[in-house]
Amino acid sequence: MAIKDVQRYIGEHGLVETADPECDKPVYRKPGFEGIRSFGDMEWAFSRFIRERRDARRLNRAQMGTMVGLHETIFARYERAFSKLHATRLIHICEILDCSPIEMIHSAAPHFFGENREEADDKLKLILRVLDMPASTASSLLNLVEGLAGEEPGDDPRKR
Numbered sequence: 001m002a003i004k005d006v007q008r009y010i011g012e013h014g015l016v017e018t019a020d021p022e023c024d025k026p027v028y029r030k031p032g033f034e035g036i037r038s039f040g041d042m043e044w045a046f047s048r049f050i051r052e053r054r055d056a057r058r059l060n061r062a063q064m065g066t067m068v069g070l071h072e073t074i075f076a077r078y079e080r081a082f083s084k085l086h087a088t089r090l091i092h093i094c095e096i097l098d099c100s101p102i103e104m105i106h107s108a109a110p111h112f113f114g115e116n117r118e119e120a121d122d123k124l125k126l127i128l129r130v131l132d133m134p135a136s137t138a139s140s141l142l143n144l145v146e147g148l149a150g151e152e153p154g155d156d157p158r159k160r
Contacts, residue, residue: 032111033120040081045108046090047081053097054079067096102127 003009010017015028022039029036037045054064065075068089077083078093085093094101106113106124113127114120130138146152 030111032109033114033116034111037109042108043081043084046085046104047079049104049107050085050093050097051079053099057097064093064096068092100128100131102131 010028014030016031016036017026018029018036020027020038020040054061060072061076061079062072065072068075074083078085078089090104091101094104103124106120110117110120110124112120113123130141133141
């Protein structure tokens, strides 16, 4: 059953009405510490991330295109923010570039990670360290963090 009062939901979740050049109707977004980035700005952040990672891996566009299953000119559209990067393509590119999709999301929407740039960067570093941990270490760390937070093992913090 859908909620009855969408305006109440908008208010409770800190969403603000905004306009985006890609939409012909108002959209509701959550402002971050850098304000509300347009969808186009986020696509540019994704494109810069892909280009920087590709260069760091010493791959050219033709090689990336081959691995992604696209001609290099089509792949180049992602690096120019001409084509929209869908979640499935984002994951595939991250597989090839050996990075976490979390890193790419952080590049476009750091406000999901903290109240300011420093906090967001610190949390990203922490997340990446956790991802690199052996499973037993991650499990022990989770138990420690849940204990510090006064939670029962297995509690889901997203349900609060």
